[in-house]
Amino acid sequence: MRPTTTAGLVLSLALASTTAPAAARPAPEPAAAAAESHSERILFNGGDETFNGITYHSFRIPSLIRTTNDTLIAFVEGRAAHNGDFGNINLLYKRSTDNGATWSGLREVIGAGQGTWGNPTAVVDRSNNRVWLFVNHQPEGADPVDSWDDRQVWVSSSADDGLTWSAPVDVSATLKPRTLAGGGSWNWDAVGPGVGVQTTVRDPGRLVVPAQHRTIYSDDHGATWRVQPLRTTSGAAMEQTGEATVLELADGSLYRNDRATSSVWETGRRRYVARGTVESGFTPFAPADCLLDPENEASTLRYNTDAPARIVFVNSASTGTRTKMRVRVSEDEGRTWGYSRPFADAPLPGESATYREGGYSSTAKTADHHVAALVEVNENTASSATSHRSIAFRKVNLPWIKGGVAEPGCDGGI
Secondary structure, X not given: OOOOOHHHOOEEXXXXXXXXXXXXXXXXXXXXXXXXXXXXXXXXXXXXXEEOOXXXXXXXXXXXXXXXXXXXXXXXXXEOXXXXXXXXXXXXXXXXXXXXXXXXXXXXXXXXXXXXEEEEEEEEEOXXXXXXXXXXXXXXXXXXXXXXXXXXEEEEEEOOOOOOOOOOEEOHHHHOXXXXXXXXXXXXXXXXXXXXXXXXXXXXXXXXXXXXXXXXXXXXXXXXXXXXXXXXXXXXXXXXXXXXOEEEOOOOOEEEEEOEOHHXXXXXXXXXXXXXXXXXXXXXXXXXXXXXXXXXXXXEEEEEOOOOOXXXXXEEOOOOOOOOEEEEEEOOOOOEOXXXXXXXXXXXXXXXXOXXXXXXXXXXXXXOOOEEEEEEEEEOOOOOOXXXXXXXXXXXXXXXXXXXXXOOOOXXXX
8 A cells, every 4th residue: 555644645747758768688797707997087077167157166966877878977066166065056967978988068957046956866767768866955045954945855857868857846845744753844854865776676667766764756657756754664763864875675675874863873983774665664774883984975886686696885984084985895785795995996096196085975887897986076275165076987897896805794784
């Protein structure tokens, strides 16, 4: 049965239906052991890139997806005047049709007004190649966020592989609850940031978008969207985490790997994980002993489903700094993380003199069997308040990751 409370609210989006070719069968993994492979570059260069008359001071908060046509789309917040979280911030992107070897120039999804368009969270419907992009919007002057209206949820979509985008629609009335479990107003809000998933095992074809304290989902290819507040399998509300990731496990359950709220994080300084389903609830979030966390966003990725099935996790593996980015691989559905390697093993060009890499990330698997990652970079100027922020694009293959550290006892917390 469908939920009948908040989760039963339905949004009808008046978007024209489209027909696109079905996703091509994935190319098989290389049969022979491949050599280690990696590449790295600055993709969005803060202070050096201009679009529509704005030279963007900084780029932050990435979201990376691969379409059914094997196009990579890299979304970011373009921060016009400074690196802060508020002000004139627009939702920008670049496209690559050759697995990240070359990229388009800057393009814009949303840039209306002087407010903040941020927290890009994209998901691909692989039945028709429509790309959905959820974002948060703060009107100009809504800082601090102290009312429900100050932080809204909007959605746009593309039916042509990211070349053009529909006019964004405000979906807050349906997809942002009014009150928290304790009765307070649900003022601050965050979708993702990062990516959603389309399920293949349980409820096949369902689009799932992770969001603060809840799951946004569609069972009809985005014609309508529903919301289900997070709760445990016993029915208790789950509101101790914020920036959210999600992927589908082999048994069809969903895996959440989230950033803990400040008070919870202080007790463990770890990533907090849970598994379950949209309707039935999740196990209570618990700290993953192995996954150190400096109170920051992270990213997860389903790499493959054939044996050995693998998932990938990227974050700063530290309790005190965002500049120790590490990529991990699990071959037992996140119970342990058996291999890991720091991105510092493949330094960015000029990193030692100019860049301090680390922060938010987003990952996707490329058609040439690499893990692609967008990673934030802080250009190390004298003042962190005025430092330009940029976004690096990395590609590494499994042999490169496994050439790092074997950690068979790295407990994943589920």
